[in-house]
Amino acid sequence: MDYQPLYQALSAAGAEQWVENLPQQIKRALSSKAHGTLRQWRSLVEQMPRLSPSSRELVDDVRIGRADDISDEQRLQLEAQLKALCPWRKGPYQVYGIEIDTEWRSDWKWERLRNHIAPLQGRMVLDVGCGNGYHCWRMLGAGASMVVGIDPALLNVIQFHAIRKLYGDAPIFVLPFGIEAVPNGSNVFDTVFSMGVLYHRRSPIDHLLDLKACLRPGGELVLETLIIEGKQGEVLVPQERYARMRNVWFLPSSDTLIGWMQRCGFADIRLVDVCKTSLAEQRSTEWMPFHSLKNFLDPDNPALTCEGYPAPIRAIFTARLA
Numbered sequence: 001m002d003y004q005p006l007y008q009a010l011s012a013a014g015a016e017q018w019v020e021n022l023p024q025q026i027k028r029a030l031s032s033k034a035h036g037t038l039r040q041w042r043s044l045v046e047q048m049p050r051l052s053p054s055s056r057e058l059v060d061d062v063r064i065g066r067a068d069d070i071s072d073e074q075r076l077q078l079e080a081q082l083k084a085l086c087p088w089r090k091g092p093y094q095v096y097g098i099e100i101d102t103e104w105r106s107d108w109k110w111e112r113l114r115n116h117i118a119p120l121q122g123r124m125v126l127d128v129g130c131g132n133g134y135h136c137w138r139m140l141g142a143g144a145s146m147v148v149g150i151d152p153a154l155l156n157v158i159q160f161h162a163i164r165k166l167y168g169d170a171p172i173f174v175l176p177f178g179i180e181a182v183p184n185g186s187n188v189f190d191t192v193f194s195m196g197v198l199y200h201r202r203s204p205i206d207h208l209l210d211l212k213a214c215l216r217p218g219g220e221l222v223l224e225t226l227i228i229e230g231k232q233g234e235v236l237v238p239q240e241r242y243a244r245m246r247n248v249w250f251l252p253s254s255d256t257l258i259g260w261m262q263r264c265g266f267a268d269i270r271l272v273d274v275c276k277t278s279l280a281e282q283r284s285t286e287w288m289p290f291h292s293l294k295n296f297l298d299p300d301n302p303a304l305t306c307e308g309y310p311a312p313i314r315a316i317f318t319a320r321l322a
């Protein structure tokens with residue numbers, strides 16, 4: 001992938017210090033010898049064909065090309081290549097007539113927030129914990145001038161490379177590391193998204209401060225996370241697992257989280273959506289055949305997780321950096 005447009009945009013925006021290290025950071029992560037299957041995944045993407053899609057839709061879904069752009073044989077081969085990158089968690093994607101039916105209906109989350117955020121037209125956007133980049137594509141579709149996603153899970157990054165190859169050149173990049181690898185002096189983004197990440201962080205306040213450090217003054221934060229119902233000051237710290245996930249730390253009430261955001265210096269904080277995750281939004285599919293939400297809830301009481309905690313409720317907040 002040609003990262004030059006990314007380096008140029010970041011340098012022009014004033015993040016020269018990051019750009020100095022970025023090529024090394026990317027190279028190191030994508031050639032990690034500690035990761036057994038990484039080389040296999042990368043060669044799978046290399047073997048995928050460079051096609052010319054007759055259409056590219058990003059506004060209302062992510063749809064690249066049509067079924068009749070390629071032969072049946074080509075489609076079967078492409079489908080097998082994409083399946084070799086399973087499990088696909090975030091999507092859905094339609095590519096050359098292949099429906100990648102992912103574990104999550106990530107498009108539903110986008111629907112819940114799209115009318116509440118500052119218009120992305122011409123904005124430089126960072127999506128922290130972007131998964132395989134599904135929402136990054138929707139951000140590009142909403143007119144962002146450049147979208148940078150970051151995610152430390154390498155299968156996600158490789159899935160993004162696959163979709164990016166099928167789509168063709170575009171100002172969209174997914175970088176193979178977490179928020180902690182973004183250095184000081186990267187406060188160049190007009191909008192920063194953090195969706196589904198805060199509860200994975202052991203220090204939620206530091207996460208909010210890290211997000212703040214990526215925003216230019218006046219920029220917008222879009223924060224989506226698991227919450228609990230409760231008053232100001234209430235927060236759930238699961239004893240061990242939450243909905244079978246080991247790495248879940250802080251589930252605040254919405255008022256508690258608003259307090260944390262205020263304390264971190266965010267202004268105009270708005271709670272724009274609260275939604276109980278349904279079994280239709282997160283489920284096992286042909287493209288993610290493992291256990292999903294249904295298996296993580298109490299079989300006798302779907303209002304509870306199998307550990308006895310309140311079942312997942314997700315909230316979306318917007319805020320501005322004063």
Ligand SMILES: Nc1ncnc2c1ncn2[C@@H]1O[C@H](C[S@+](CC[C@H]([NH3+])C(=O)[O-])CC(=O)[O-])[C@@H](O)[C@H]1O
Nearest residue numbers: 106128129130131151152153178179195196197200
């Ligand atoms: N330190 C970190 N820095 C950045 N990303 C991280 C970090 N730790 C984990 N992640 C990444 O954050 C993503 C969270 S998933 C949300 C995806 C998308 N945003 C969505 O809203 O659908 C939600 C979930 O699976 O619980 C994963 O892709 C991790 O690899």
